[in-house]
Amino acid sequence: MYGLTRERAIWLHHHSAEYQRARVDMFKMFGRTCHLCGHGGAGVADHLKPVALYPFQPISPLAMRPAHGRGYPCNECPQHNGKPRRCNEIKGIRVGTKLNTSQEW
Secondary structure (H helix, E strand, C coil): CCCCCHHHHHHHHHHCHHHHHHHHHHHHHHCCCCCCCCCCCCCEEEECCCCCCCCCCCCCHHHEEEECECCECECCCCCECCECECHHHHHCCCCCCCCCCCCCC
8 A cells, every 4th residue: 555645555455345344344243232232233443553543554354353333333331422432433533442331341
């Protein structure tokens, strides 16, 4: 991915066929349990190192984990601003964030 602009590298992480394959492989490896809250039903890929901060990282299923997000909210965690929690969006571009959830850790 070197030689690309930052914007193009970010786009590839979310739209390329390589990313789509890596996302499918990630769900096969890690299942559908959200790595942020521990509840099932995760449907988005959370990059462990946020793409916005590290746009030139390799596209790999090992660099992602299942999370709740747009279209796949967590219905078990406490609501966020009156809406079902979307763990990945609440986490934002921080690295290694644990969320306050209904799950005891």
